[in-house]
Amino acid sequence: xxxLNRNNTYFQxxxxxxxxxxxxxxxxxxxxxxxxGRSQERYRRVVLSAGSSLIYKGVTIIxxxxxxxxxxxxxxxxxxxxxxxxxxTLAILTFADLGIGNGLLNAISKADGxxxxxxxxxxxxxxxxxxxxxxxxxxxxxxxxYPFISWSRIFNVTSKIAISESGSAMxxxxxxxxxxxxxxxIQKTQIGFQEVYKNNLWLGFGAILGLGGVVFMIFAGRGLPxxxxxxxxxxxxxxxxxxxxxxxxxxxxxxxxxxxxxMSFGMKLAGTGCIFLFLQLFSVIGTFADNIIIAHVLxxxxxxxxxxxxxxxxxxxFGQFIISPLxxxxxxxxxxxxxxxxxxxxxxxxxxxxxIGTVTALPLLVFGKSIIAIWVxxxxxxxxxxxxxxxxxxxxxxxxxxxxxxxxxxxxxxxxLVIIGIAAIFSIxxxxxxxxxxxxxxxxxxxxxxxxIFYMVPVYKLAFGTLGALIREQ
Numbered sequence: 001x002x003x004l005n006r007n008n009t010y011f012q013x014x015x016x017x018x019x020x021x022x023x024x025x026x027x028x029x030x031x032x033x034x035x036x037g038r039s040q041e042r043y044r045r046v047v048l049s050a051g052s053s054l055i056y057k058g059v060t061i062i063x064x065x066x067x068x069x070x071x072x073x074x075x076x077x078x079x080x081x082x083x084x085x086x087x088x089t090l091a092i093l094t095f096a097d098l099g100i101g102n103g104l105l106n107a108i109s110k111a112d113g114x115x116x117x118x119x120x121x122x123x124x125x126x127x128x129x130x131x132x133x134x135x136x137x138x139x140x141x142x143x144x145x146y147p148f149i150s151w152s153r154i155f156n157v158t159s160k161i162a163i164s165e166s167g168s169a170m171x172x173x174x175x176x177x178x179x180x181x182x183x184x185x186i187q188k189t190q191i192g193f194q195e196v197y198k199n200n201l202w203l204g205f206g207a208i209l210g211l212g213g214v215v216f217m218i219f220a221g222r223g224l225p226x227x228x229x230x231x232x233x234x235x236x237x238x239x240x241x242x243x244x245x246x247x248x249x250x251x252x253x254x255x256x257x258x259x260x261x262x263m264s265f266g267m268k269l270a271g272t273g274c275i276f277l278f279l280q281l282f283s284v285i286g287t288f289a290d291n292i293i294i295a296h297v298l299x300x301x302x303x304x305x306x307x308x309x310x311x312x313x314x315x316x317x318f319g320q321f322i323i324s325p326l327x328x329x330x331x332x333x334x335x336x337x338x339x340x341x342x343x344x345x346x347x348x349x350x351x352x353x354x355x356i357g358t359v360t361a362l363p364l365l366v367f368g369k370s371i372i373a374i375w376v377x378x379x380x381x382x383x384x385x386x387x388x389x390x391x392x393x394x395x396x397x398x399x400x401x402x403x404x405x406x407x408x409x410x411x412x413x414x415x416x417l418v419i420i421g422i423a424a425i426f427s428i429x430x431x432x433x434x435x436x437x438x439x440x441x442x443x444x445x446x447x448x449x450x451x452x453i454f455y456m457v458p459v460y461k462l463a464f465g466t467l468g469a470l471i472r473e474q
Contacts, residue, residue, distance in 0.1 A: 108192025
């Protein structure tokens with residue numbers, strides 16, 4: 001009888017939780033006049049953002065499946081490789097905004113928490129014109145060095161057509177990036193106001209436009225520079241349309257203007273941006289230097305097996321879709337002093353993201369060898385130690401993501417930078433030492449060891465210790 005009562009209680013609680021989750025899946029916003037309404041509205045936006053992220057991810061996968069065979073067959077191996085090499089430079093150029101975009105995101109979430117649109121207006125205008133200046137200097141610098149660089153040597157191409165296209169394709173990619181740099185305020189503004197779902201839908205539309213452009217250029221018989229223009233032009237056009245609806249139709253009071261530019265406010269954005277810049281650098285150093293370490297310690301031939309295994313686990317990082325939209329939500333909640341909501345949500349997202357990371361990575365731990373053997377060949381089948389390492393890494397990655405979106409606001413970011421910096425430095429040391437001792441398996445385990453010691457416990461104490469103190473003071 002007691003067991004029956006316990007089961008009934010369990011199912012009743014489960015039913016309540018399901019109803020609670022379903023209640024926030026709606027288009028109409030909740031009233032934000034009450035604490036409960038603000039809580040529900042944050043969850044509603046997170047759910048919409050996660051759903052739109054899945055849609056966008058699906059669109060990009062489909063467009064890639066269509067575009068890759070088309071472009072490979074059209075361009076050939078060398079010209080397609082040239083395209084991919086040029087595209088990879090975008091990863092480096094993402095640092096070009098000097099972290100100003102993330103500084104803007106934090107400023108908007110703060111303004112949203114304080115219900116002060118004048119701060120948002122000032123932040124958007126200051127960020128836009130500062131990024132415009134950055135884009136101008138990058139443009140001038142590129143124009144000055146472009147004639148003196150042998151792009152064919154840099155990209156190591158040998159065919160006549162690839163040599164002739166290398167410089168012009170790089171120029172098209174660079175200038176499309178430069179145009180998009182100040183327009184980055186559109187994306188950051190929407191993220192800051194917890195409207196990630198709108199940005200994701202526009203990005204999906206841009207990916208479809210890009211695919212259509214590539215198909216058109218192929219049928220028109222155009223060269224690589226035109227394909228680069230098409231694939232980058234689609235998302236750029238979608239961003240411009242997104243900006244039109246954001247600033248000219250729905251939020252005209254937020255339209256960037258020189259009158260609202262404020263140098264001292266801009267310098268604050270730049271200061272916060274520098275911290276984010278170093279956060280990004282330390283994150284790259286601590287978690288993405290693994291291939292370089294393997295190549296240096298063991299040789300480049302050992303990188304492929306490790307990289308393929310990592311890519312397999314990266315594909316199933318679905319927890320990030322739920323985690324990312326919470327960054328501005330946490331910022332807004334902290335400035336509204338909704339500390340209990342922040343603590344409750346942080347606990348929930350840690351449990352949920354770790355659960356998702358475990359469930360999605362477990363099949364790869366069990367069947368990873370067979371999957372990789374079928375996918376790329378038996379010569380790349382990893383050891384069980386490497387699979388186990390990436391299984392733990394998948395869980396750890398969700399923990400890091402959950403803690404980061406909470407700590408990325410102005411209250412914690414400086415302390416977070418110190419913690420990540422120390423963890424990243426020791427990560428390089430541990431990865432290198434264990435790689436030399438036990439092989440490629442030592443790299444992922446070295447990273448996990450470093451972040452377990454120098455990151456996991458310190459950020460947990462920082463987050464929950466501070467929240468506990470703030471709640472007690474209320």
